[in-house]
Protein backbone atom coordinates (compact mmCIF):
# COMPACT_ATOMS: atom_id res chain seq x y z
CA UNK A 1 0.00 0.00 0.00
CA UNK A 2 2.71 2.45 1.07
CA UNK A 3 4.67 1.47 -2.03
CA UNK A 4 1.69 1.98 -4.33
CA UNK A 5 0.94 5.38 -2.90
CA UNK A 6 4.54 6.52 -3.13
CA UNK A 7 4.91 5.29 -6.72
CA UNK A 8 1.71 7.20 -7.61
CA UNK A 9 3.12 10.30 -5.93
CA UNK A 10 6.42 9.67 -7.68
CA UNK A 11 4.69 9.62 -11.07
CA UNK A 12 3.28 13.09 -10.35
CA UNK A 13 6.75 14.59 -10.00
CA UNK A 14 8.25 16.34 -12.99
CA UNK A 15 10.21 13.94 -15.15
CA UNK A 16 13.64 15.36 -14.34
CA UNK A 17 13.06 15.13 -10.58
CA UNK A 18 11.80 11.53 -10.85
CA UNK A 19 15.14 10.28 -12.17
CA UNK A 20 17.31 12.49 -9.97
CA UNK A 21 19.53 11.15 -7.19
CA UNK A 22 20.16 13.63 -4.36
CA UNK A 23 23.53 15.29 -3.74
CA UNK A 24 25.60 13.07 -1.42
CA UNK A 25 27.11 15.17 1.33
CA UNK A 26 30.11 13.99 3.34
CA UNK A 27 29.07 12.14 6.47
CA UNK A 28 29.02 14.31 9.62
CA UNK A 29 31.84 13.50 12.04
CA UNK A 30 29.50 12.85 15.01
CA UNK A 31 27.44 10.31 13.06
CA UNK A 32 30.51 8.39 11.99
CA UNK A 33 32.02 8.44 15.48
CA UNK A 34 28.80 6.86 16.79
CA UNK A 35 28.72 4.28 14.00
CA UNK A 36 32.33 3.20 14.33
CA UNK A 37 32.71 3.72 18.07
CA UNK A 38 35.74 5.93 17.37
CA UNK A 39 36.64 9.41 18.57
CA UNK A 40 38.88 12.07 17.09
CA UNK A 41 37.82 11.40 13.51
CA UNK A 42 39.44 13.58 10.86
CA UNK A 43 37.08 14.88 8.15
CA UNK A 44 38.79 15.87 4.92
CA UNK A 45 35.76 15.25 2.72
CA UNK A 46 33.97 18.51 1.96
CA UNK A 47 36.68 21.07 1.17
CA UNK A 48 35.96 22.97 4.36
CA UNK A 49 38.56 25.32 5.81
CA UNK A 50 40.57 23.56 8.53
CA UNK A 51 40.98 26.93 10.28
CA UNK A 52 37.31 27.82 10.29
CA UNK A 53 36.32 31.49 10.37
CA UNK A 54 38.59 34.20 11.70
CA UNK A 55 38.02 35.94 15.04
CA UNK A 56 36.23 38.91 13.47
CA UNK A 57 33.68 36.79 11.60
CA UNK A 58 33.10 34.70 14.70
CA UNK A 59 32.51 37.80 16.88
CA UNK A 60 30.12 39.26 14.29
CA UNK A 61 28.15 35.99 14.16
CA UNK A 62 27.85 35.92 17.95
CA UNK A 63 26.73 39.55 18.08
CA UNK A 64 24.01 38.77 15.53
CA UNK A 65 22.42 36.37 18.04
CA UNK A 66 20.92 39.39 19.81
CA UNK A 67 18.59 40.00 16.85
CA UNK A 68 17.25 36.52 16.18
CA UNK A 69 13.62 37.57 16.43
CA UNK A 70 13.99 39.96 13.49
CA UNK A 71 13.89 39.02 9.84
CA UNK A 72 17.23 39.60 8.14
CA UNK A 73 17.77 42.52 5.77
CA UNK A 74 16.18 40.92 2.71
CA UNK A 75 18.24 43.08 0.37
CA UNK A 76 21.54 42.29 2.16
CA UNK A 77 22.45 45.93 1.61
CA UNK A 78 25.50 46.15 3.89
CA UNK A 79 27.13 42.97 2.63
CA UNK A 80 26.42 43.95 -0.98
CA UNK A 81 27.96 47.37 -0.39
CA UNK A 82 31.04 45.80 1.20
CA UNK A 83 31.38 43.41 -1.76
CA UNK A 84 30.80 46.27 -4.16
CA UNK A 85 33.73 48.21 -2.68
CA UNK A 86 35.92 45.12 -2.55
CA UNK A 87 35.20 43.90 -6.07
CA UNK A 88 34.88 47.27 -7.82
CA UNK A 89 31.40 46.65 -9.21
CA UNK A 90 28.07 48.36 -8.53
CA UNK A 91 25.96 46.77 -5.77
CA UNK A 92 23.25 46.31 -8.42
CA UNK A 93 25.48 43.65 -10.04
CA UNK A 94 25.47 41.44 -6.92
CA UNK A 95 22.99 38.70 -6.01
CA UNK A 96 23.40 37.10 -2.59
CA UNK A 97 22.58 33.45 -2.08
CA UNK A 98 22.12 30.82 0.60
CA UNK A 99 25.52 29.48 -0.34
CA UNK A 100 26.65 29.94 -3.93
CA UNK A 101 24.68 26.76 -4.58
CA UNK A 102 21.57 28.92 -4.22
CA UNK A 103 22.70 31.36 -6.91
CA UNK A 104 23.63 28.49 -9.27
CA UNK A 105 20.07 27.25 -8.82
CA UNK A 106 18.63 30.75 -9.34
CA UNK A 107 20.49 31.26 -12.61
CA UNK A 108 19.14 27.97 -13.94
CA UNK A 109 15.58 28.77 -12.88
CA UNK A 110 15.70 32.20 -14.49
CA UNK A 111 17.04 31.08 -17.88
CA UNK A 112 16.39 27.40 -18.41
CA UNK A 113 13.13 25.63 -19.30
CA UNK A 114 12.42 22.02 -20.21
CA UNK A 115 13.14 22.49 -23.90
CA UNK A 116 16.64 23.87 -23.25
CA UNK A 117 20.10 22.39 -22.94
CA UNK A 118 22.73 23.06 -20.29
CA UNK A 119 26.39 22.44 -21.12
CA UNK A 120 28.93 21.32 -18.51
CA UNK A 121 31.96 19.05 -18.41
CA UNK A 122 32.46 15.48 -17.41
CA UNK A 123 33.85 15.32 -13.82
CA UNK A 124 32.41 18.78 -13.07
CA UNK A 125 30.75 19.89 -9.82
CA UNK A 126 27.74 17.70 -8.89
CA UNK A 127 25.32 20.57 -8.50
CA UNK A 128 25.26 21.32 -12.26
CA UNK A 129 23.52 18.07 -13.27
CA UNK A 130 21.17 18.37 -10.30
CA UNK A 131 19.90 21.85 -11.14
CA UNK A 132 19.65 20.94 -14.84
CA UNK A 133 17.65 17.79 -14.31
CA UNK A 134 15.43 19.31 -11.62
CA UNK A 135 14.15 21.65 -14.34
CA UNK A 136 13.78 18.75 -16.78
CA UNK A 137 16.25 20.31 -19.21
CA UNK A 138 18.80 18.29 -21.18
CA UNK A 139 22.37 18.04 -19.88
CA UNK A 140 25.00 18.22 -22.62
CA UNK A 141 28.02 16.72 -20.86
CA UNK A 142 31.30 17.30 -22.69
CA UNK A 143 34.38 15.06 -22.48
CA UNK A 144 37.13 16.22 -20.14
CA UNK A 145 40.66 17.10 -21.23
CA UNK A 146 43.30 15.86 -18.76
CA UNK A 147 40.47 15.59 -16.20
CA UNK A 148 39.69 19.32 -16.61
CA UNK A 149 37.27 21.31 -18.75
CA UNK A 150 37.84 21.23 -22.50
CA UNK A 151 36.52 24.66 -23.44
CA UNK A 152 36.78 23.66 -27.08
CA UNK A 153 34.46 20.68 -26.53
CA UNK A 154 32.14 22.94 -24.53
CA UNK A 155 31.97 25.55 -27.28
CA UNK A 156 31.21 22.87 -29.86
CA UNK A 157 28.40 21.50 -27.66
CA UNK A 158 26.51 24.81 -27.82
CA UNK A 159 23.39 24.62 -30.02
CA UNK A 160 20.43 26.96 -30.58
CA UNK A 161 18.74 25.13 -27.65
CA UNK A 162 21.59 25.89 -25.22
CA UNK A 163 20.73 28.46 -22.56
CA UNK A 164 23.40 27.92 -19.94
CA UNK A 165 27.03 26.80 -19.63
CA UNK A 166 28.54 25.97 -16.24
CA UNK A 167 32.32 26.30 -15.87
CA UNK A 168 33.98 25.61 -12.53
CA UNK A 169 37.32 27.41 -12.34
CA UNK A 170 38.95 25.73 -10.53
CA UNK A 171 36.82 22.63 -10.87
CA UNK A 172 35.73 20.44 -7.99
CA UNK A 173 36.59 17.50 -7.66
CA UNK A 174 39.57 17.67 -10.05
CA UNK A 175 41.23 20.93 -8.94
CA UNK A 176 41.91 21.72 -12.61
CA UNK A 177 41.67 25.24 -14.02
CA UNK A 178 41.49 27.23 -17.25
CA UNK A 179 43.74 30.17 -18.07
CA UNK A 180 42.71 33.76 -18.63
CA UNK A 181 43.37 33.54 -22.38
CA UNK A 182 41.38 30.32 -22.84
CA UNK A 183 38.45 31.48 -20.80
CA UNK A 184 38.30 34.97 -22.25
CA UNK A 185 38.32 33.54 -25.78
CA UNK A 186 35.51 31.19 -24.76
CA UNK A 187 33.35 33.94 -23.29
CA UNK A 188 33.96 36.10 -26.38
CA UNK A 189 32.92 33.24 -28.70
CA UNK A 190 29.71 32.24 -26.93
CA UNK A 191 26.54 33.31 -28.74
CA UNK A 192 24.35 35.93 -27.07
CA UNK A 193 21.50 33.53 -26.27
CA UNK A 194 23.74 31.59 -23.86
CA UNK A 195 24.39 32.50 -20.23
CA UNK A 196 27.88 31.55 -19.03
CA UNK A 197 28.34 30.84 -15.32
CA UNK A 198 31.94 30.82 -14.08
CA UNK A 199 31.94 29.26 -10.63
CA UNK A 200 34.94 30.54 -8.67
CA UNK A 201 34.27 28.86 -5.32
CA UNK A 202 38.01 28.30 -4.74
CA UNK A 203 39.31 31.54 -6.28
CA UNK A 204 41.00 32.70 -3.06
CA UNK A 205 43.33 29.69 -3.05
CA UNK A 206 44.69 30.00 -6.57
CA UNK A 207 48.26 31.28 -6.91
CA UNK A 208 48.71 30.90 -10.68
CA UNK A 209 49.59 34.17 -12.51
CA UNK A 210 47.46 33.16 -15.55
CA UNK A 211 44.39 32.49 -13.41
CA UNK A 212 41.77 35.12 -14.23
CA UNK A 213 39.57 37.22 -11.97
CA UNK A 214 36.55 37.09 -14.30
CA UNK A 215 34.52 39.79 -12.57
CA UNK A 216 35.79 42.71 -14.70
CA UNK A 217 34.48 40.89 -17.80
CA UNK A 218 30.85 41.45 -16.77
CA UNK A 219 31.19 45.03 -18.02
CA UNK A 220 31.57 43.66 -21.58
CA UNK A 221 29.35 40.59 -21.33
CA UNK A 222 25.82 40.92 -19.99
CA UNK A 223 25.42 37.13 -20.35
CA UNK A 224 28.25 36.37 -17.89
CA UNK A 225 27.67 35.36 -14.26
CA UNK A 226 30.57 34.87 -11.83
CA UNK A 227 29.85 33.06 -8.56
CA UNK A 228 31.86 32.99 -5.33
CA UNK A 229 31.34 31.76 -1.80
CA UNK A 230 32.20 32.29 1.86
CA UNK A 231 32.08 28.51 2.41
CA UNK A 232 35.64 27.64 1.46
CA UNK A 233 38.61 29.95 2.15
CA UNK A 234 36.54 32.14 4.52
CA UNK A 235 35.55 29.12 6.60
CA UNK A 236 31.81 29.86 6.84
CA UNK A 237 30.30 26.77 5.18
CA UNK A 238 27.75 26.25 7.96
CA UNK A 239 26.23 29.70 7.52
CA UNK A 240 25.44 29.27 3.81
CA UNK A 241 26.41 32.49 2.08
CA UNK A 242 27.66 33.07 -1.45
CA UNK A 243 27.01 35.47 -4.30
CA UNK A 244 26.83 36.05 -8.01
CA UNK A 245 28.28 39.02 -9.89
CA UNK A 246 26.62 39.79 -13.21
CA UNK A 247 25.13 42.57 -15.29
CA UNK A 248 22.39 44.45 -13.38
CA UNK A 249 19.88 42.99 -15.87
CA UNK A 250 20.71 39.41 -14.88
CA UNK A 251 20.84 40.35 -11.18
CA UNK A 252 17.38 41.89 -11.49
CA UNK A 253 15.98 38.67 -12.95
CA UNK A 254 17.60 36.55 -10.25
CA UNK A 255 16.24 38.87 -7.61
CA UNK A 256 12.69 38.18 -8.87
CA UNK A 257 12.88 34.45 -8.18
CA UNK A 258 14.98 34.27 -5.02
CA UNK A 259 13.34 33.74 -1.65
CA UNK A 260 12.81 37.11 0.04
CA UNK A 261 15.11 36.30 3.00
CA UNK A 262 17.44 33.77 1.40
CA UNK A 263 20.49 34.83 3.44
CA UNK A 264 20.13 34.85 7.22
CA UNK A 265 21.31 37.69 9.45
CA UNK A 266 24.13 35.73 11.13
CA UNK A 267 25.54 34.90 7.71
CA UNK A 268 25.22 38.50 6.51
CA UNK A 269 27.09 39.85 9.55
CA UNK A 270 29.78 37.18 9.57
CA UNK A 271 30.44 37.45 5.83
CA UNK A 272 30.83 41.21 6.04
CA UNK A 273 33.32 40.87 8.91
CA UNK A 274 35.16 38.04 7.12
CA UNK A 275 35.73 40.30 4.10
CA UNK A 276 37.56 42.78 6.32
CA UNK A 277 39.83 40.14 7.81
CA UNK A 278 42.65 39.97 5.27
CA UNK A 279 45.03 38.46 7.80
CA UNK A 280 42.82 35.45 8.36
CA UNK A 281 42.35 34.87 4.65
CA UNK A 282 46.11 35.00 4.16
CA UNK A 283 46.55 32.46 6.95
CA UNK A 284 44.05 30.15 5.21
CA UNK A 285 46.05 30.40 2.03
CA UNK A 286 49.32 29.68 3.80
CA UNK A 287 48.00 26.64 5.63
CA UNK A 288 46.64 25.38 2.32
CA UNK A 289 49.88 25.95 0.41
CA UNK A 290 51.90 24.09 3.03
CA UNK A 291 49.37 21.26 3.30
CA UNK A 292 49.10 20.84 -0.47
CA UNK A 293 52.90 20.59 -0.72
CA UNK A 294 52.96 18.02 2.07
CA UNK A 295 50.21 15.86 0.54
CA UNK A 296 51.57 15.90 -3.00
CA UNK A 297 55.13 15.14 -1.79
CA UNK A 298 53.73 12.14 0.07
CA UNK A 299 51.75 10.94 -2.98
CA UNK A 300 54.94 11.21 -5.04
CA UNK A 301 56.91 9.15 -2.57
CA UNK A 302 54.10 6.57 -2.34
CA UNK A 303 54.02 6.34 -6.13
CA UNK A 304 50.40 7.52 -6.31
CA UNK A 305 49.37 9.66 -9.26
CA UNK A 306 47.29 12.76 -8.51
CA UNK A 307 45.61 15.49 -10.54
CA UNK A 308 47.55 18.74 -10.01
CA UNK A 309 45.19 21.02 -8.08
CA UNK A 310 45.12 24.78 -7.50
CA UNK A 311 42.36 24.54 -4.86
CA UNK A 312 42.19 23.24 -1.26
CA UNK A 313 41.81 19.58 -2.17
CA UNK A 314 43.57 17.04 -4.32
CA UNK A 315 42.26 14.02 -6.20
CA UNK A 316 44.57 11.01 -6.30
CA UNK A 317 44.52 7.72 -8.13
CA UNK A 318 44.54 4.29 -6.57
CA UNK A 319 45.61 0.85 -7.72
CA UNK A 320 42.21 -0.49 -6.56
CA UNK A 321 38.60 0.79 -6.37
CA UNK A 322 38.40 4.15 -4.58
CA UNK A 323 35.31 3.03 -2.67
CA UNK A 324 37.30 0.20 -1.07
CA UNK A 325 40.07 2.51 0.13
CA UNK A 326 37.43 5.03 1.24
CA UNK A 327 35.87 2.43 3.57
CA UNK A 328 39.24 1.28 4.84
CA UNK A 329 40.14 4.89 5.65
CA UNK A 330 36.82 5.33 7.45
CA UNK A 331 37.73 2.44 9.71
CA UNK A 332 40.98 4.32 10.42
CA UNK A 333 38.93 7.37 11.41
CA UNK A 334 39.63 9.45 8.29
CA UNK A 335 36.83 10.66 5.99
CA UNK A 336 37.67 11.51 2.38
CA UNK A 337 35.44 11.69 -0.70
CA UNK A 338 34.83 8.77 -3.07
CA UNK A 339 34.29 9.92 -6.64
CA UNK A 340 32.22 7.19 -8.33
CA UNK A 341 29.39 9.69 -8.81
CA UNK A 342 31.84 11.92 -10.72
CA UNK A 343 32.90 9.14 -13.09
CA UNK A 344 36.21 8.64 -11.24
CA UNK A 345 35.85 5.25 -9.50
CA UNK A 346 39.61 4.75 -9.10
CA UNK A 347 40.18 8.13 -7.45
CA UNK A 348 39.56 9.71 -4.07
CA UNK A 349 39.48 13.39 -3.19
CA UNK A 350 41.09 14.65 0.00
CA UNK A 351 40.73 18.16 1.40
CA UNK A 352 43.90 19.87 2.60
CA UNK A 353 43.70 19.99 6.39
CA UNK A 354 45.89 21.16 9.24
CA UNK A 355 49.35 19.61 9.40
CA UNK A 356 48.20 17.13 12.08
CA UNK A 357 45.16 16.12 10.00
CA UNK A 358 47.20 15.66 6.81
CA UNK A 359 49.63 13.45 8.73
CA UNK A 360 46.79 11.36 10.19
CA UNK A 361 45.40 10.91 6.68
CA UNK A 362 48.78 9.98 5.18
CA UNK A 363 49.58 7.52 7.94
CA UNK A 364 46.15 5.89 7.54
CA UNK A 365 46.53 5.75 3.76
CA UNK A 366 49.95 4.13 4.09
CA UNK A 367 48.51 1.46 6.41
CA UNK A 368 45.51 0.85 4.18
CA UNK A 369 47.58 0.44 0.99
CA UNK A 370 50.23 -1.77 2.58
CA UNK A 371 50.20 -5.10 0.72
Ligand SMILES: *Cc1c(COP(=O)(O)O)cnc(C)c1O
Pocket residue numbers: 047098099100101102125168170171172199201228229230231232237240241242
Ligand atom coordinates in the same frame (compact mmCIF):
# COMPACT_ATOMS: atom_id res chain seq x y z
C1 LIG B 1 31.77 24.08 -2.60
C2 LIG B 1 31.44 24.52 -3.96
C3 LIG B 1 30.49 25.51 -4.20
C4 LIG B 1 29.78 26.27 -3.18
O1 LIG B 1 29.15 25.83 -2.19
P1 LIG B 1 28.29 26.80 -1.28
O2 LIG B 1 28.63 26.32 0.07
O3 LIG B 1 26.88 26.54 -1.69
O4 LIG B 1 28.70 28.21 -1.53
C5 LIG B 1 30.26 25.93 -5.49
N1 LIG B 1 30.93 25.42 -6.51
C6 LIG B 1 31.85 24.47 -6.33
C7 LIG B 1 32.59 23.98 -7.52
C8 LIG B 1 32.12 23.98 -5.06
O5 LIG B 1 33.02 23.01 -4.90
